[in-house]
Amino acid sequence: MVVALFVIPLLFAAVAFLSPSARLRPLLVPIAGGLHLALVVATLWRGGDISAFDGWIVIDKLGRIALPLISVLFFLCSLYLPTYLRLRAERPHRVFCSSLLAFLAMMSLSISSHQLGLMWVAIEATTLASVPLLFFNENSRSLEATWKYLLVGGVGIALALLGTFFLAYxxxxxxxxxxxLLEDLLRDAPLLSRTWLHTAFIVLFVGYGTKMGLAPMHTWKPDAYGxxxxxxxxxxxxxxxxCAFVAVLRCYQVCAAAGDGDFARELMVTMGLLSMTVAGVFMARQRDYKRMLAYSSVEHMGILVLGIGLGGLAAYGALLHxxxxxxxxxxxFIAAANIHRAYRxxxxxxxSGAxxxxxxxxxxxxxGFFAATGSPPFGPFLSEFTIARSAVADSHFVVAGMFLVLLFVVFVGMGSTVLAVVQGTPPEDLEDTGFRDGLxxxxxxxxxxxxxxxxxxxVPSGLDAALRDAAVFVETGR
Amino acid sequence: MSTAVDPVLVLVLMLNFLVLGTSRLRAAINASALQGAFLGTLVVLVHGGFAVRPIMVGAAAIAIKGIIIPGLLHRALRDVAIRREIEPYVSFVTSLLLCAVATGAAVLFAGHLPLAPEHDGSLLIPASLATVLTGFLILTTRRKAITQVVGYLVLENGIFIMGVSLQEAMPSLVEVGVLLDLVVAIFVIGIVLNHINQEFASQDVDQLDKLKE
Structure with a gap:
């Protein structure tokens, strides 16, 4: 049953590739997305850890959060796809549609892998599946973005493999x-060689951190997202x-189980604050609103590792975040894509004047801007507030202070770009691009x-309990 | 573990210098291919004696790293008029010196790491680290897209040596997965390279500079 989570999207990917009809093909993606979501719900309904293939595939407490998340996101995005492809009727989409579905399959596999080698293969496969997605426009700009994504991402993923080998060593x-196997690593963690474990965690964190887009390994991100x-x-x-964050958490779990959590947490707090700083600096006076969203993503990746680095209640906050x-x-991104279509x-x-x-x-x-910058009453306010409160309660006053100041800097930087887009009047010489808001x-x-x-x-009580379980699982392995 | 392991690793290290020191793209591709083939034999040598699994993994490595991937790269090169890496960001002499420093540093660093008894005094871990560092050096100092791909391959070769030192302890399924992944990765890179050729009629990554702040 668990296998269907990967096999069904892959089957649909094959069907989409072979389908001769350009009109019906985009509809396959939401159908597969809906099936995937139904499967995830049915799987989670059974409760408890679900294991297959001798423990290589396990949907654990962390998976119970991440798997429905990517499934819901993919399904809602796939509902946007048919309309979007109709707007871009001039572009072929055979490879695009099947890559999207392969991407979904590999994301699900990476979250469910409890064998770190298999997880690495799955994350590498998501990278490769996303290359045709980035290259959709097939012009010199998207070519440049794809090349940087491949090389920087490739080096990051190579480092993650080296770190995985170090961990085995x-x-x-x-x-x-x-x-x-994660179970074996967690059980034997106290016996692992400390020097190699430390080296492994650093290399793994840099490697998967590159895929997350943490500064200073974020350089591919503005180009790719833009x-x-x-x-x-x-x-x-x-x-x-x-998926990359879940991979980082798996490595952190091993470190924490070995009694070396402090070492990993310090590294994560530093990288988290650095990412938020870099995002704040580059977001100021950013004229390209899609690149702005990329820097916002760098910021939020920083918040995630910062929350895990602070631990305790902040780890709960990070998972909610x-x-x-x-x-x-x-x-x-969908709103930005609409505005991009309306103005070209x-x-x-x-x-201006959106x-x-x-x-x-x-x-x-x-x-969306208010939500992303942590304004009430949106969700990120709650999760960021939880992280700040936990930092203060544990007397990390400097970290808490920097966190709040950086959130404010990002708010101002992102706000000036967003307001420039939505306010004012549209340019008068703007031709009609044919784009209209619609369902x-x-x-x-x-x-x-x-x-x-x-x-x-x-926060529904079921979700709250699942988040608490997952936070404890990340920190203690149980 | 066979006594021939260390001599093979010395050859691998010498090939690092060859890839860095040559300006001819064909020579760089061939050197990385030869390095990949040596790694295939390494799989068998480290195991020592005859067994089915190491021989199959070794043969797969030789086929993929020594024949298939270089073939793809030579094909990508055939369509463009460039044959040489001219004016790398760091001169050939300097990059050779840096490679020597990196190799020395890798040996020193590995000396400080606690090694499993069977690897004490062996070149496996230092060679792995030195080759990874060389890969980085090529990736960051060269201008042609195809040389950067060769750098990526050298980096992967270094990681593969680390994997070989683990092969007695690990199932080969992951190794095979890694090799397969590499083929697909290079295949995708090859397609993108092809597009770079068509778009710019050259492979200078300098022309990939439209996207910036």
Whole structure:
């Protein structure tokens, strides 16, 4: 049954590739997305850890959060796809549609892998599946973005493999049976060679951190998110980063189980604050609103590792933030894609008055901006507040102070770009691009943003319990 | 572990210098291919004696790293008029010196790491680290897209040596997965390279500079 989570999207990917009809092909993606979501719900309904293939595939407490998250995000984004592809009727989409589905399969596999080698293969496969997605426009700009994504991402993923080998070597040197199964690693963690474990964690953190887009390994991100279609930006910023974060958490679990959690946590707090700083600096006076969203993603990746680094209640906050970030990014990228379609430009030199030209998309971008910067009553406010409160309660006053100041800097930087886009009057010489707000273009973003709004005022008790379990699981392995 | 392991690793290290020191792209590709083939034999040598699994993994490594990937790269090169890496960001002499420093540093660093008894005094871990560092050096100092791909391959070769030192302890399924992944990765890179050729009629990554703040 668990296998169906990967096999069904892959089957649909094959069907989409072979399908001769350009009209029906885009519909396969939402169908597969809906089936995937139904399967995830049915799987989680059974409760408890679900294991297959001798423990290589396990849907654990962390998976119970991340798996439905990417499934919901993918499904809502896939509802946007048919309308988007109709707007881009000049571009072929055979490879695009099947890559999207392969991407979903590999994301699910990476979250469910309890064998770190298999997890690495799955994350590498998501990278490769996303290359045709980035190259959708097939022009020199998207070519450049794809090349940088491949090389920087490739080096990051190569380092992650080296770190995985180091981790196995820590077992060999420590005299235990070498294994990359998470259960074995957690059980034998106290026996692992300390030097190799430390080296492994640093290399793994840098490697998977590159995929997350933590500064200073974030250089591919503005280019990739800037040039990719909005729906791809949504899936990369909400989906792929979630998978890479889960990978980082797996490595952290081993470190924590070995009694070396402090070492890993310090590293994560430092990198978290650095990422937020870099995002704040580059977001100021950013004229390209899609690149701005990329830096916002760098910021939120920083918040995630910062929360885990602070630990305790902040770890709970970070996992809640994982959900909020993915849903908010989905809404923002779709709104940005709509405005891009309406103006055929993505810089504030050409774009203004979105509230008049495309009112619904304009409002969504504005509301999404408030959500992403942690304004009440949206979900990110709650999760960021939880992290700040935990930092203060544990007397990390300097970290808490920097966290709040950086949130404010980002708010100001992002605000000036967003306001320039939505306010004012549209340029008079703007030709009619044929884009109109409609259910197909606005609906999915609205649904995502409503979910973020609900999470800001009410965290359902089932979700709350699942988040608590997952936070304890990440820190103690149980 | 066979006594021939260390001599093979010395050859691998010498190939690092060859890849860095040559300006001819064909020579760089061939050197990385030869390095990949040596790694295939290393799988068998480290195991020592005959066994089915190491021989199959070794053969797969030789086929993929020594034949298939270089073939793909030579094909990508055939369509463009460039044959040489001219004016790298760091001169050939300097990069050779840096490679020597990196190799020395790798040996020193590995000396400080606690090693499993069977690897004490062996070149496996130092060679792995030195080759990874060389890969980084090529990736960051060269201008042609195809040389950067060769750098990526050298980096992967270094990681593969680390994997070989673990092969007695680990199932080969992951190794095979890694090799397969590499083929797909290079295949995708090859397609993108092809597009770079068509778009710019050259492979200078300098032309990939439209996207910035």
């Amino acid at each position: 820590a077992g060999v040197q420590g005299g235990v049976k070498a294994s990359l 040039e990719a279609p909005g729906i791809v930006g949504a899936l990369l910023a909400g989906g792929l980063t979630t 994982l959900i909020n970030n993915a849903l908010t990014k989905g809404a923002l 430009s993505k810089t504030t030199d050409m774009v 509230l008049r030209r495309v009112p619904a998309s304009g409002i969504l971008l504005l509301a 197909g273009t606005v609906g999915p973003a609205l649904a995502l943003l409503l979910a973020v709004l609900v999470l800001g005022v009410w």
